[in-house]
Amino acid sequence: MFRRREPVPFAFVAEADGFRSNVAPPPRHRSSLGQIAGHCLLGLTLVAGLVGALILGRPALSSGDAPTQTQQAAHGR
Template identity: 45%
Template sequence: MAQHDDFRGNVVLPRSRASLGHLLGGVLIGLVVISSLIGTLLLARPALDVEQPPVPEAPNAADGSTAR
């Protein structure tokens, strides 16, 4: 019987609930991450466009020809 005195079994103590501060902190971090991803996509959208506007033609003086 002496060997059963230190037997604890598989009893797990219940976890304590998160406080309001921890809960709000997690929500705030989630909102910051999501808003940064959305902001990144909005700022990168013009660079991801497939159609590029046509390049304006250079003036005559810039192409090396001399008009006399």
């Protein structure tokens, strides 16, 4: 293949790296105290739900080696 000898029509793309804008970005939006409290409460609710599910689910995850109360009562007769 042969190379073109004419200049690239998009030469401004190479100059874009040195361009600096004089427009400042808008200031960041600051969350209000109520929004921060709401985010904290939502996070605490999610963590409490996961901990509660783990506590309630632990008996179902046990291996079942320990005899239950109904089995102990049946053997005690």
